[in-house]
Amino acid sequence: MANDEVHGGTVQCKDARDLIYVTRGGAGRVLSLGGLQRMGWALRRAPDARQVMKLLQSRPGHPYAALLDLREGFSEHDLAEFGDALSAGNIGWVAGVDAGQLSDEPVRRLIRDYCYDYVTLPCPEGVLNTVIGHAHGMARLGSGRVDRVSSAGSDDMIGDSPAMQALNRTLRKAALTEAPVFIAGETGTGKELAAMAVHRHSHRHAHPFVAINCGAIPHELVQSELFGYERGAFTGAQQRKLGRFEMANGGTLFLDEIGDLPLESQASLLRFLQQGSFERLGGHEQIRVDVRIISATHHDLEHAVDEGRFRADLYHRLCVLRLQQPPLRDRGADIDKLADHALKRYSDEGQHALKGFAPCARQALHSHPWPGNVRELINRVRQAVVMAEGRLITAEDLHIDGPASRPPPTLEDIRDAATRCAIEQALQRNRGRLIDTARELAISRVTLYRLMGRHGLRESESDGNDRSVRIF
Ligand SMILES: Nc1ncnc2c1ncn2[C@@H]1O[C@H](COP(=O)(O)OP(=O)(O)OP(=O)(O)O)[C@@H](O)[C@H]1O
Numbered sequence: 203m204a205n206d207e208v209h210g211g212t213v214q215c216k217d218a219r220d221l222i223y224v225t226r227g228g229a230g231r232v233l234s235l236g237g238l239q240r241m242g243w244a245l246r247r248a249p250d251a252r253q254v255m256k257l258l259q260s261r262p263g264h265p266y267a268a269l270l271d272l273r274e275g276f277s278e279h280d281l282a283e284f285g286d287a288l289s290a291g292n293i294g295w296v297a298g299v300d301a302g303q304l305s306d307e308p309v310r311r312l313i314r315d316y317c318y319d320y321v322t323l324p325c326p327e328g329v330l331n332t333v334i335g336h337a338h339g340m341a342r343l344g345s346g347r348v349d350r351v352s353s354a355g356s357d358d359m360i361g362d363s364p365a366m367q368a369l370n371r372t373l374r375k376a377a378l379t380e381a382p383v384f385i386a387g388e389t390g391t392g393k394e395l396a397a398m399a400v401h402r403h404s405h406r407h408a409h410p411f412v413a414i415n416c417g418a419i420p421h422e423l424v425q426s427e428l429f430g431y432e433r434g435a436f437t438g439a440q441q442r443k444l445g446r447f448e449m450a451n452g453g454t455l456f457l458d459e460i461g462d463l464p465l466e467s468q469a470s471l472l473r474f475l476q477q478g479s480f481e482r483l484g485g486h487e488q489i490r491v492d493v494r495i496i497s498a499t500h501h502d503l504e505h506a507v508d509e510g511r512f513r514a515d516l517y518h519r520l521c522v523l524r525l526q527q528p529p530l531r532d533r534g535a536d537i538d539k540l541a542d543h544a545l546k547r548y549s550d551e552g553q554h555a556l557k558g559f560a561p562c563a564r565q566a567l568h569s570h571p572w573p574g575n576v577r578e579l580i581n582r583v584r585q586a587v588v589m590a591e592g593r594l595i596t597a598e599d600l601h602i603d604g605p606a607s608r609p610p611p612t613l614e615d616i617r618d619a620a621t622r623c624a625i626e627q628a629l630q631r632n633r634g635r636l637i638d639t640a641r642e643l644a645i646s647r648v649t650l651y652r653l654m655g656r657h658g659l660r661e662s663e664s665d666g667n668d669r670s671v672r673i674f
Pocket residue numbers: 207216217358359360361387388389390391392393394395396458459499500540576577580
């Protein structure tokens with residue numbers, strides 16, 4: 203769901219997602235979908251229900267999006283055979299239709315009862331990407347796929363380094379409250395996983411967790427995606443559509459890349475946070491829902507506020523509780539655990555069985571700076587699984603140049619990392635109170651404050667009061 207991001211107009215793929223294109227169209231009616239493949243979809247074609255079931259059975263529980271092209275070739279009898287595939291929890295269906303088919307009762311029923319959404323074909327691939335992306339996200343929620351290789355604290359979040367232990371403790375505390383949570387951290391550090399963990403540990407866990415990537419949706423569609431629309435709200439709005447807020451009722455709404463939210467939607471979100479209600483597009487009724495908001499971004503939201511791109515009042519409403527996702531390079535042995543996990547997860551994609559990582563690869567994993575964090579690590583290991591020719595994955599298979607890419611840490615680097623970690627943990631234990639934290643660490647408050655500035659643990663050099671501390 204919140205799986206794509208837009209950088210400078212191009213959509214970058216985080217992980218390849220599986221799309222099944224079900225079609226029996228004649229020549230000229232089959233969509234090529236090459237653009238979707240470039241956007242990171244792994245495309246599989248299936249002409250009938252049997253093929254779809256075969257694909258589902260080959261990877262039980264694995265999430266798929268499926269585009270069911272209903273424009274030609276399927277009789278009512280054929281469609282009846284899709285019953286099991288349409289009801290599977292790990293597949294999100296989108297129907298593709300000719301506009302005229304929407305008056306056809308069996309087609310309407312199929313869409314209404316089984317599909318996440320429908321599109322009128324042909325349609326721009328950007329739109330298709332968004333819609334099937336959402337369907338895939340819903341399938342992921344339904345798939346119950348949890349990677350429990352972890353030796354760690356928080357369910358499918360692998361890692362038990364001090365930084366991750368601190369994060370796990372904090373997110374469990376956050377889960378017990380109803381306050382909005384803001385998750386900061388570099389791209390690929392696992393902010394969405396952290397948001398899901400907060401939801402899972404909250405009393406809302408039996409209700410939906412709905413995620414949306416505000417940066418991956420065209421600005422003009424964000425408002426209707428979030429708040430839904432009434433029939434006739436605009437040309438093409440042939441029936442009422444529920445927005446993400448309504449879908450998340452009782453549960454949690456995760457707004458990823460919140461910094462990309464257009465100003466109009468910022469105003470609506472602020473109104474929701476103040477009043478607990480909103481209006482659908484084209485509607486006048488105030489709709490009340492019970493939704494907890496978790497937001498995240500890998501950009502500097504404070505900077506966006508300073509530049510007037512993000513409303514300061516909304517920022518303060520969203521950032522009541524703040525979690526900081528640590529970068530991968532600060533997670534020590536977690537790097538090995540994550541690499542082993544990725545190897546296990548993708549081992550069946552390789553040509554031959556792999557035994558593990560060669561010493562040079564282990565060394566490279568620890569010398570690489572990981573600008574793309576866990577996502578980059580998973581992608582590199584996945585690619586190495588496919589490309590490796592030997593029994594062990596080498597640094598070369600990972601396309602990491604070896605220790606030269608980052609010199610080993612100096613004593614000062616190690617001391618700095620330990621100081622930062624000690625201060626972070628003490629701040630958490632003391633709920634951000636500087637006086638108590640300084641006393642525990644046996645340093646003066648001035649020294650503590652100086653060290654926090656040096657290690658990036660407070661917002662600005664000039665603001666010296668306790669309110670600037672964002673760890674609780
Ligand atoms: N601790 C972890 N254990 C296992 N997998 C992880 C962990 N952290 C991240 N991942 C995986 O890394 C990928 C990226 O994670 P995620 O999408 O949560 O990152 P993000 O911080 O939200 O990224 P972005 O800022 O780009 O939206 C996902 O495939 C996720 O499953």
